Amino acid sequence: MKTYRGYLEKYKLGKLPFEGRPKEYTKKIKQVSESCGDGLTFYFLIENETIKNIGFDGYGCFLSRLSASFLAKKFVGKPIKNLIEFDEEKTLALLGFPVNSAREQCVLIPLKVFRSFDVHL
Amino acid sequence: MLKKDFPIFSAKGGSAFGGKNNKDLVYLDNAATAQKPRAVIDVINNFYTHDNANVHRGFYGLGEKADAYYEEARVTFANFINAKQDEIVFTKNATEGLNLIAHAWGRTQCKEGDEIIVSLIEHHSNFLPWQFLAREKKLKLRFWKPDQFGVLHIKDLEKLITSRTKAICVTYVSNVLGYIVSVEKIKESIGKKNIALIVDVAQAVPHVPVDVQYLRCDFLSFSVHKMYGPTGLGILYIKENRLHEMKPFLVGGGMATEVSLTHAKYLQSSHVFEAGTPPIAEVVGGAEAVRYITRIGFSAIQKHEHALVEDIFHRFEAYPFVRVLSPKEGNVGVVAFDIQGVHPVRGRGALRALATSNGVHPHDAASLFAERGIALRAGHHCAMPLHTFLKIPASLRLSLGLYNDERDIDAFFKALDDIKKIFD
Numbered sequence: 001m002k003t004y005r006g007y008l009e010k011y012k013l014g015k016l017p018f019e020g021r022p023k024e025y026t027k028k029i030k031q032v033s034e035s036c037g038d039g040l041t042f043y044f045l046i047e048n049e050t051i052k053n054i055g056f057d058g059y060g061c062f063l064s065r066l067s068a069s070f071l072a073k074k075f076v077g078k079p080i081k082n083l084i085e086f087d088e089e090k091t092l093a094l095l096g097f098p099v100n101s102a103r104e105q106c107v108l109i110p111l112k113v114f115r116s117f118d119v120h121l
Numbered sequence: 122m123l124k125k126d127f128p129i130f131s132a133k134g135g136s137a138f139g140g141k142n143n144k145d146l147v148y149l150d151n152a153a154t155a156q157k158p159r160a161v162i163d164v165i166n167n168f169y170t171h172d173n174a175n176v177h178r179g180f181y182g183l184g185e186k187a188d189a190y191y192e193e194a195r196v197t198f199a200n201f202i203n204a205k206q207d208e209i210v211f212t213k214n215a216t217e218g219l220n221l222i223a224h225a226w227g228r229t230q231c232k233e234g235d236e237i238i239v240s241l242i243e244h245h246s247n248f249l250p251w252q253f254l255a256r257e258k259k260l261k262l263r264f265w266k267p268d269q270f271g272v273l274h275i276k277d278l279e280k281l282i283t284s285r286t287k288a289i290c291v292t293y294v295s296n297v298l299g300y301i302v303s304v305e306k307i308k309e310s311i312g313k314k315n316i317a318l319i320v321d322v323a324q325a326v327p328h329v330p331v332d333v334q335y336l337r338c339d340f341l342s343f344s345v346h347k348m349y350g351p352t353g354l355g356i357l358y359i360k361e362n363r364l365h366e367m368k369p370f371l372v373g374g375g376m377a378t379e380v381s382l383t384h385a386k387y388l389q390s391s392h393v394f395e396a397g398t399p400p401i402a403e404v405v406g407g408a409e410a411v412r413y414i415t416r417i418g419f420s421a422i423q424k425h426e427h428a429l430v431e432d433i434f435h436r437f438e439a440y441p442f443v444r445v446l447s448p449k450e451g452n453v454g455v456v457a458f459d460i461q462g463v464h465p466v467r468g469r470g471a472l473r474a475l476a477t478s479n480g481v482h483p484h485d486a487a488s489l490f491a492e493r494g495i496a497l498r499a500g501h502h503c504a505m506p507l508h509t510f511l512k513i514p515a516s517l518r519l520s521l522g523l524y525n526d527e528r529d530i531d532a533f534f535k536a537l538d539d540i541k542k543i544f545d
Contacts, residue, residue, distance in 0.1 A: 004488070005543060012544045013480065036484065036500055037514060059514055061482035103488060 002096045007066055016065050018072035022055035030058070031113045035105055040068060042113045051075050051083065056110070063099060063106040070094050071110050083114050123417070123524040126158040130524070147495040147532045152296055152324060152455050152502075152520035155349045158413050165351060165406040176401055177375055191401055194408035198356050201411045202341065203332040210357040210394045211404055215323040216246035218342030218357035219290075221394060222319055223250035225367040226340070227288070230317075233259040236285040240265040240273055241510050244296045245503040247321040247342075251290055264506075265291065271298050271511055272448055279310045288317040293331065294324040297504045297518060298447045299455025301329065308337035317363065323347055327522065328426060328453035330419045339363050345403070349522075350410030354403040359391055371396040414523075422523050426454040429521055429530060436534055442480075442541070446516055454521030457502075459513065460486050460540070483515045486540065493536040 025043035032039040038060045045053040054072035056065075074094065075083045091111050092104060099107060124130040132143040148156060168190070174183035176191045192206075199206045212218045231237070231254065239251050241264050255262045263281045267273045278289070289311070293304050304320055311318065317339040322331045327348040333341055341358040345351060359367070369376060369387050373396040379386040387393050414422070433456055434449045446457040460481040483499035490497055497519045501508045508514065519533065 005492075008485070008489075008543050037505065038482075061484040063485070063488075100488075100491075103484070106484060 004063070004097055004099070008062060011062075016069040018055055018069050019057060019065060020055055021057050022053055024053070025055065029113045029116060031109060031116070033064075033105065033109050036061075038064060038109065040064060040109055040113070042068070042110070046080060049080055051078055051080060060109065061106050063095075063103055064109040067091065067095060067107040068110040071114070080117065084117050086111065086114060122526070124526070126160070126413075127156045127524055128159050128162065129156045145494045147529045149495060149497045149519040149521065149525065149529065149533060151327065151522035151525075152299075152347070152518065153498055154346045154352065155327060155522050156524065157351070158349055158410075160413050161350055161406050161409045164409040165402050168402045168405045173402070175398055187401060190405045190408075191399070194404045197408040197411050201331075201415070202356075202358060203334050204358050205361060207391050208333075208358055208361055210359060210391050211399050212342070212355035212357050212394075213353060213400070214346075214355040215321060215342045215344040216355070218355045219247050219319070219321060220250045221357060221370045222340045222342070223254045225370040225394065226317070226363065227251075227254045228258065229368050230366050231258050231260050231287050234261065234285060235287045236261045236263050236283060237287055238263045238265055238278065238281050238289045240267070240291045240302075242267055242271060242273060242295050242298065242504065242507045243290065243292055244321065244323070245505070246323075247290050247292060247319070248506060251288075260287075261285070265289075267507075267510070270448060271295070271446065271507060272300065273302050275303055275306050275310060278307065282310060282314070282316070284314075286314065286316050288319055290319045290321075292321040292324065293336070294322070294328065294453055294455070295504075295507075296324045296455065297457045297502045297507055297516065299324075299452045299457070299520070300448050301325070301451040301453060304336050304338065324455060325453070327414070329423065333358055333360070345407040345410060348410055349413060350407040351400075351403040353400045354407045356407075357394070359394075364391060369393050369396070373397050417523065425523060426521050426525075429525060429527070430454050430456070432527070432530055433519070436530070440537065440541075443537070446511065446513070455518065456520070457516045457518045459483060459516050481540070481544065483517045486517055489540045489543070490533075490536050493532070493539065495533055495536050497533075
């Protein structure tokens with residue numbers, strides 16, 4: 001199942017885990033990709049420097065949404081610090097299957113949100 | 122049949138498609154760039170092997186030969202678009218040619234309050250130079266809007282022309298929707314007003330004859346790499362009676378007649394726009410691309426591509442989840458579409474699909490096509506104003522070249538069937 005096609009077959013055109021705007025959130029950050037114009041918005045519920053919940057929505061390709069979903073799963077319940085320090089290499093590895101260089105930027109769109117996190121705090 | 126003329130289709134171990142041989146390559150991204158016939162590759166190879174020298178400088182045999190090839194190529198391109206030799210300027214690409222007009226003509230001729238009409242279907246290369254100029258010189262940009270399907274109509278242009286209009290900037294063929302704009306009718310709308318007609322023919326030159334006398338344009342620009350020639354070369358046509366309205370663009374070698382410490386005199390011909398060493402081998406190779414196209418002939422090219430276009434539009438009808446954005450009428454072989462969801466547009470499935478994710482994102486679809494050896498393009502195709510107008514963030518685009526055949530179209534639809542299965 002750990003292939004691009006495998007995930008597409010699983011989720012088809014439906015929502016991914018953590019996709020959708022949660023009822024409760026304390027921080028909202030939108031990121032528009034400079035290269036393709038797609039935009040994802042992240043919603044964070046933060047209490048005592050810890051991420052209690054993450055949700056996201058917007059218009060993005062499957063790879064950017066899948067990456068967002070995996071990252072959300074990874075960081076819910078963790079300190080914000082972990083999320084801010086996460087890097088490109090780890091994000092690509094988290095996906096679990098290789099993508100060609102042109103699509104790497106899709107996978108990394110959510111990371112840009114995390115990078116701007118401290119600025120928004 | 123023509124694929125045999127293009128070495129890329131028989132190259133062994135092609136790297137682009139997971140190590141498969143390139144015979145499996147289904148290249149449907151010709152609007153981005155076309156493949157090169159052996160004739161063009163050989164001419165470039167021969168030039169560097171036997172005749173390489175700089176132009177306009179060498180008092181020796183090689184230099185004279187390079188000069189002769191270079192100027193013969195200018196005649197070849199002039200004949201190709203029915204212009205005069207001195208009306209042809211070699212540039213880097215279509216974009217540079219359009220920027221050159223905005224800079225060398227626009228900045229000289231337009232003053233605050235003047236108006237420039239730009240169509241909303243333009244590639245950014247015939248949009249941004251005018252937006253940039255308008256902001257700098259405080260000009261008013263007026264937008265020639267298409268109908269709801271993205272099609273431009275001359276009657277909508279006529280309403281925009283005023284006594285302050287200085288230029289009309291429009292493409293001959295849309296790089297997204299692939300249809301031909303009736304540019305030849307624009308001069309009638311202009312009448313006797315002194316309005317420059319500036320035409321981007323980058324997407325037209327591989328598919329239809331381009332004739333500056335027929336189009337009655339003042340400036341025209343295209344890239345040679347889309348018409349089976351090398352990259353790094355563009356052609357700019359400047360109508361001879363516009364030349365005196367222009368100032369130099371780049372200044373440097375080969376375009377000045379006298380240079381003192383404080384002043385310079387510049388060439389009075391269109392050669393003034395070819396500062397520095399030009400792309401000589403590309404010019405020589407580009408002329409061979411013209412000869413290649415001319416040998417096949419536009420009537421044969423149009424007949425072949427038209428038959429494929431008919432077939433593509435017909436076959437798309439069996440895919441209700443595909444929304445074809447391009448009009449069939451006047452289409453040269455550039456077809457934009459998106460995948461709305463794999464269930465029929467009417468019905469619960471489709472409604473659910475649309476409600477959740479707006480169908481298959483073009484980037485994902487293009488990756489899935491690529492896995493099957495099919496090269497096509499996804500994105501906004503450097504035409505964001507058009508996509509915004511059509512209210513779509515991105516689209517898929519297949520674009521034909523003269524070497525594409527029924528087998529390519531079969532492969533495309535087979536891949537589309539396969540992609541459908543993923544989402545069924």
